[in-house]
Amino acid sequence: MHEASLILNVLDTVTRKCQEEGYKKINSIRLRIGRASGVLPDAMTFAFEITKENTLAAEASLLIDIIPVGGVCKACGNDFEIEENYLTSCPYCKATTFEINQGREMEIVEMDVD
């Protein structure tokens, strides 16, 4: 499972940061996951619950912000955000010359520590 290795990376990053700054416990971790990132939020949560044991994040909750796919069309100039995970043509003019500029992210936004 792709998400298991991603969550290990996340745990690794937050744990290291926590230790560097002298904190003892992670209360929550907030992630941004784009709909076009290929990462499944449910699978992330599931993997997190399993891997957090015996880490500084053992009691932490994982908060996930889902980022819709969005971009700008080069033909009509409109910005758009869509509900789907993928886009084949501009929702306004149906042109295929668009640029996706959000929805591919998978990143840590913030964490709450003690």
Ligand SMILES: [Zn+2]
């Ligand atoms: Zn367009």
